[in-house]
Amino acid sequence: AGVEKAVSLPFNPLGNSNAEAAVKSAKGIIIKMLEGRAENWDLYLDVVFARLPNELKDYSQVKAVLPDQEIDVKTLKKKIKRIDKILVPAIREQIVKTKEADNAYFRKRHKILEKPFPIGSSVMIKNVDKNKKTDPNYEGPFSVYGYTKNGSYILQDKSNAFLSRDIPTSHIKLISEDGIPTEEKQNVYVVQSILNHSGEAPNHKYLVRWEGYDSSWDSWEPPSMFDGTEAIATYWARRNAGQPSSEGKKQKLPKTVNKRKVESRQEKSVRRKARIAAITSK
Known part of the structure; x- marks a missing residue:
């Protein structure tokens, strides 16, 4: 019927999380079936042990105290049929809803997209x-x-x-x-370094040396012409290195700009193809 049986050691039932979860589920189902009559909870249990579950005793040798009255087979079959008809579908539906909610939360938290x-x-x-x-x-x-x-x-x-x-x-x-507009991709230049500045804050302009161009192409540019703030932040960090701040504290030293050159994908591809060609030609 799709019901999973979970067991634990009799002398320490709290040591098995699976059994505890099963007890929690069974308790929740019984509470729903009570319909407000809490005193009838024992009517939904076939066998009740007259011992506390948290007693640290070994019950492995203790036999269950069963009622003297024989079990009515017809009544038992009706109970099983009721479980298969009501309880099991309800448990299955709740499990599916919980899985869907957990999956939705996980995908949202980790930004998992259905389509890239x-x-x-x-x-x-x-x-x-x-x-x-x-x-x-x-x-x-x-x-x-x-x-x-x-x-x-x-x-x-x-x-x-x-x-x-x-x-x-x-x-x-x-x-x-839609992508980056074509007009924004035109006349795009890479900043090699900022050489100087003019004006008063916040209306500064910066003298820029462009990568791949000599000093004759240096130009004064406002901050709005930069795609990011990294070049400006690096300029001020290097200019104010070692000088005390307005609060009297020493300025943090700037990060080094002598970075190791990282190969682009095109360079890696060319180098790999050349290596493969050299191996195959031998």
Whole structure:
């Protein structure tokens, strides 16, 4: 009938969580069947032991005290039929509802999608390097280029450069399935460094050296022209290094910018193909 039997050691019934869960379920079912008549709870039990379940005694050698009256087979069959008709379907329905609710909560908590974000959609990614409350929670925007076999995402920035790492679904926030507008991808340049600033806060402008261009291309740009705040934060951290803050405390030292170059996916693919070709040619 789909009823699972759970047992535990007689001298320590509290040591088996399965048995305790079964007792809890049985108690809940009996309470529903009482319909407000709590004093009739024993009518729904075939055998009642006149001992407390939490006594630390070994009952393995104790025989159950059964009633002298013989069991009426017809009455027993009616009870079993009632269990199969009412209790078992109710338990099954409750189990299904609980599983569906747990599954929905798990998928929501872990941001599991029925369908992945479409190729070309515009997304933001979680700022894993955040170390201050004022740092942004998300970075971007980026566009979805593809997927890995593990379900992570391959992303590109506005300059169509690949991110050096794959991004899991839990770190992605969808902005638009239409992707980054074409006009935003045009005339996109990478900041090599900020050289100087002008004006008073909060109306600063920054002298920018662009990656791949010489000093003749340096230009003054307002903060609104930057896609993120990392370049500006790095500039101020390096400029104020070692100087006391307005509260008299020493400023935190900036992070190093001499980062190890990480190969892009294209570079890895070219190197792997060259290695395979060298092996096969031998």
